[in-house]
Amino acid sequence: MNTGKEHHPSKKSTPAVESKGALLEIQDLHTHFHTPEGVVRALSGVDLRLNEGRTLGIVGESGCGKTVLALTILRLIPQPPGRIAKGKIFFQGVDLLSLDDKGIREIRGNKISMIFQEPMTSLNPVFTIGSQIEEVIALHQPHLATTRRQARDVTVQMLDMVGISSPGKRIDDYPHQLSGGMCQRIMIAMALACKPSLMIADEPTTALDVTTQAQILSLMKDLKDETGTSIILVTHDLGVVANSCDEVAVMYTGHVVEYAGIESIFASPLHPYTKGLMRSIPTIEARKRGEILHTIPGNVPMGKDVPQGCTFNNRCEEVMDICRKEYPPVFVPAEGHSVRCWRYRR
């Protein structure tokens, strides 16, 4: 699996403990990158919560911090230039940021696994897919594979489970012999080999055709139902969210600007950015009505272009005076539906 550098912003000997119920609870998380052009606040105060057996979608446009969030949870941020500046990440009650290298390595791959966007580049080209999966099993589930023979059998089973046909033959293939969709199935097989409590998938289907995407998403859903694994699904596609997630967090410039159950967010999006995103999706109905597509003016601001106050104020149709002065706190206009926008101040 992945081996990144270890980071430990604070090395406490006894991990802090938080409230019960949530599998993952993130509090006021800040990750910064120190670049020649200045400090990039890739995450600037993220709060999130994920319960057991749920799928949380993270959506937002390029550069909003989705991948950095995923990497921060696993403490895989390259350092330097990156730094987890502040915050807490409680996973099963333990603050991941308080763990030492050994502690986080045990979590990674055993309890939390990750799938990346580019399946081809995440597999090692010089080893057969079988040997790569066997290695993961040997590392994380040694009791399942005490002999070579056993390891191979378990691997064939896993390939079969993720829908690879004739797995007994495919096991000896090299990554380049497989299509993108097949590689992604294998990444899923590897991610599941350690029976994780949480699987983080960063744009797992973005590089794939729609039909293959539909297969991979339904595969992930089936496996989740079988194993009870919770999933964080990073995507920029609201259609994928609607079809695969229970809750969704919308990110913009390193903040979670809206968080809700999917029924609620699609029925009544609150944040002007979320509303804009939803109205920008082209449909054949819109064309029949002769509608011009709704657009959000301008671009996603980066670095020093990020405005003061609400970071969306330079693109927002509903901007008010206060929006230019102060960043909005979290408002909760409906139960389970929170938003960072001054419009919802009571």
Next chain:
Amino acid sequence: MNPLLKIRGLKKTFPLTSGIFRKASGHITAVDGVDLDIFADETLGLVGESGCGKTTLSKIILALEEADAGSVLFDQTDIRKARGVELAKLRKGIQVVFQDPFGSLNPRKRVGSIIEEPMIIHNEGTKRERREKTRELMSMVGLHEDMLDRYPHEFSGGQRQRICIARALAVHPRLLICDEPVSALDVSIQAQVINLLVDLQKKLNLSYLFISHNLSVVGYISHRIAVMYKGRIVELSQADSLFSRPLHPYTKCLMEAVPEPVPGRAKGFGYVKKGEGGLSGSLTGCPYQPLCPQATELCSKESPRFEEKEQGHFVACHRAG
């Protein structure tokens, strides 16, 4: 009415190599007997999964790739036979915008010269006139004229795609091939570029061949849509009737696979088969037969003809109503 572009019986095969010694192990048919028309002021959408032959088809139209058989008539002149001045004229009339606005712009050139370049290639105007035209193009695609002297890396993805569009329009083409022009862009930026393309079409009387794997984008922008599968056009119709009444099982599969931004609209995935699907081999029957839930004996034996099943709605399927 004569079509602006008329493609008949177009075929292109590539040798397939395998192993470290690159031994030829057969061939793959990227474009397999394609017939298509694009009319003036029309947007023809072309959808299909990666590797189905969309880009090869567009390269043949652009005379960047040699076909093995068939004809491509642009304004009644065959691109495959044209040479010299005649070919240069055809090339001017057909321009292209690619998916990757990063890769297709020279990073060492200023935006002004990038946009001006096609005019130089086609020997248009004086230096002054070209500069003037460049400014005009920039404002037409919604870029500030002051940005003329900047380099591509100083622009966002959406702005770079605008630069590509401006460059493509510099020599007054009549057909613009858009090969996944918005696929690399975020939704809000994608919408800006789509609106720009729609607007330019009206202003400049352009025809578009709009290639994309994104059905909702294609559905929004196209007048007619062609669905391609393994090198063949399997369905072709008005956009509305394709969406309301898809006839080919592959088209139905595509429509089912698109995740709609509506929660709870659970997908049956009846057409989207589990498993990775068959790789193309030498097939006698319908190319979709190995995956098709509606396939019968006949489908594995005989290749279905591309026929008009309803007014203006063509399909190549033995089972289509």
